[in-house]
Amino acid sequence: MIRDHYLWKIRPYYRQVRGLLALGFVSGIIMNTAVVLPPILLGHAIDTALALEKGASSYRALILAAVAYVGGCSLNLCAQIGKRWWLRTANHRTVANMRSNALRGILAWPMERFHRQAVGDIMARIVGDTQVFMTGFNEATTELLDTWLFSISLFTAMLIYDANLALIAMAPVPLAFILAYLTGNWVRGRTLVMRRASSTLTAALQEYLTGVRLLRLFGRSPKSVERVDVLSEELRQANLSETRLRLGLQPIYAILVTSGIVAVVWLGGQKVVEGVLTTGTLVAFMQLYIRFVGRGHRIPLFFNRIQAAGVAYQRLEGMLAPPPCIDGEPRYASFRPGRITGIDLPFPTPSTAAAGPLAVRITDMTFHYPGSDHPALDGINLEIPAGSLTAITGPIGSGKTALLQVMAGLYAPQSGEVSLDGRRLSEWTSVDRSLRVAYLPQEPGLFSGTVRENIGFADLEESLEEEIIALSGLERDIAEFPGGLDTLIGEGGIRVSGGQRQRIALARALAVGRGRSPGLLLLDDPFASVDVDTEGQIVDALRQAYVSQTAPEHRATLIICSHRLAAFPHADRVLLLDKGRIVEDGTHEALIAADELYAHIYQAQHRIERPARAGEEG
Incomplete structure (x- = not known):
């Protein structure tokens, strides 16, 4: 039962900040041991006076009694400051570690999963649910000591x-615990509804903001605003429902916990009159009880x-990668407030396979996209020699993009086999595949940042940078950009043209x-936004760079899909796809x-x- 609880499952995250937690717990023990000193020393000072x-x-x-009282208060306060600093730092670091880990997990998802889950929902879970989880994590650390x-x-x-x-005064407290247990299903249910509503709204906003130009062009802005209003109202109602329950329980807990004050005043006063307790002793007892009341009502809220937080973790758990191992981290890394575990992990070591072009072999391969019963590729048999240039064309929906995506390892075929250089594609690690297979999709997704950051020149020598810029036809563009390679291109490359993207x-x-x-x-259709020349x-x-090279280690197998056939005479082989099948295969001249x-x-x-070129020349 304990092993199924999420607080048990997140033990690796505790280990990542164990140094900060240790300092926080030591300070918390000192604080909560010394918390009894001010009332006791105050009572002693009153009796002395x-x-x-x-x-x-x-x-x-x-x-001496006054100095002791001030010293007891100072010790308690210093320990409290240290405890809050170290534990809250540990909490925020844990959430940062979890968000980093969630991103690692998402990056390892199969493409099929992205067909089932909206990007906005993923964002809401990583940002919002981790915040809710942090509250529970904070309760499990800070409140464990503070309360x-x-x-x-x-x-x-x-x-x-x-x-x-003491026993008479505390008699109503167990009732608050029972109430907290009985309302657990309500709390979990309303939290789940609230988090789902937040995910739905975030997904809608992300979709509309991404397609804001289309909304304006087709006059759909009012409809989108109307839908956001509806979803916002649903989120408001869910938040209100959760808030009403939470705020409604707080005064009930407080009343149950503080109702013992009547016994303290009534019975304690009688004992002072009877001489069983001194006035200082009763004042000290009252101070202790008042301090308990100030925190005691938080126990059921805990x-x-x-x-x-358990609901939030359940929504996060499915996207988390296994937490990074901390064995190889620098000594005392868990004591460092600013360190996020996993950020400094080295890039996985690729295999030592020899460089050079890869041969492609596809045997009886059938593939259909997730959620579709219609095959995008049907019975494909294909062998592409290493170091050759193959051009593929066909009508829209003929399977060109699907074929390249399967070759790139983005999707796994439902049947058949795909091999690169004699190794089944499923046997290639993601690291080896990312270093040996380069894929340019139809939509050139760029990130906000500079040209250099988008290309990934950080690890390349200057001579290689110049060679890649020349091969991609970017020399003139880079020269015209105000900052050269360090020019900011905006989100999605909005500041550059389609051809430049x-x-x-x-x-x-x-x-x-x-x-x-x-x-x-x-x-995949890489030149749709550039002119024919x-x-x-x-x-x-x-x-010339990858097919005609004499040195094998500098050569590559090149496969181009395009609707425009102007460059196809350069290819060694041409394929025509139709309805997921290869219907023509040969050289350009033979076809x-x-x-x-x-x-x-x-x-x-x-x-x-031909007339278009003649017009341009004229």
Whole structure:
């Protein structure tokens, strides 16, 4: 039962901050042990002052009692400051570690999972649910000391003073615990509804902000605002429901915990009159009880917050990667407030496989996208020699993109086998595949930052930078950018043109080998936003660099998918796909001579491009 609880499952995260937790717990023990000193020393000082008035004490004793009281308060306060600093730092570091770990887990997801979960929902879980979880984690550390040990220390001191009076005063407290347990399902249910509503709203906002230009072009802005209003109202109602329950329970807990004050005043006053207790002793007991009341009502709230945090962790658990091992970290790393475990993990070591072009072999392969019963690829059999240039075309929906995505390892086929250089693709590690297979998708996704950061030039020598820039046709663009390679391109590359985005993405694909040529270069309609002449120049440059190279370690297998066929005469082999099948296969010249679909498409495009070029020259 204990092993199923989320507080047991997050033990690796405790270990990552064990140094900070140790310092915080030591300070907390000192604080909560010393918490009884101020009331006791205050009571002693009052009794000393009353004795001095009767001539039974001295001013020296009174001064010592006052100094002791101030010292006890100072010790308690210093320990409290240290405890809060170290434990809250540990809490925030744990959440940072968990968010980092969630991102690592998401990056390792199969592509099929992204078809089932919205990006906005993922964002809400990483940001919002980790915040809710942090509250529970804070309760399990800070409140364990501030409330539990604090209350136990006070209750023990009250028992020492007067056990009967302490037990009578504490009699209503178990009722608050029972109520907290009984309301657990309500707390978990309303927290889950609130977090789901937050995820739905975040997903909608992310979708609308991403497509804001389309919303304006097609006049859908009012509809999107209306839907956001509805979702915001649902989130407001869920928040109100959770808040009403939480705030409604707080006064009930407080009333139950503080109701014992009647017994303390009534019975304690009688004992002073009877001479069983002194006035100082009753004042000290009252101070202890008042301090207990100030924190005691938080004990049932502790259970409710732990319950809410459990809901948040359940929503996070499925996306978390195994926590990084801390054995190789620097000594005393767990004592460092600013360290996030896993951020400094070294890049996984790739295998020592020889560089050079990769041969591709596909046998009886069938593939369909998640959620679709219609095969995008059906019975594909294909062998592509290492170091060759293959061009693929076909109508929209013929399976060109699906074929490259399967070759890149983004999706696994439902049947059949894909091999690179004689090794099944499933046997390649993600690290080896990322260093040996470069894939440029149709949509060149760029990140906010500089051109250099998007291409990934951090680990490359300057000579390699210049070579990649030349191959991708970016030389003139880089020269015209105000900051050169350090020019900021905005989110998604919004500050550069479509053609520049494609060429920057092409440069990034060429740089994946970290200093050596990629073994397999997959380009999916990479030149849709560049003119025909630039396309031809880039393809010819890529052929010269990766196909016609004499040194095998510098060569690569190049596969290009495109609707435009102007560059196809440069290819060693041309494939035409239709309805997920290869319907034409051969050299450009052989397919032209066959005078079938490929020849008709090429000739039609050639007739269109020839007058356009003549017009530009004229």
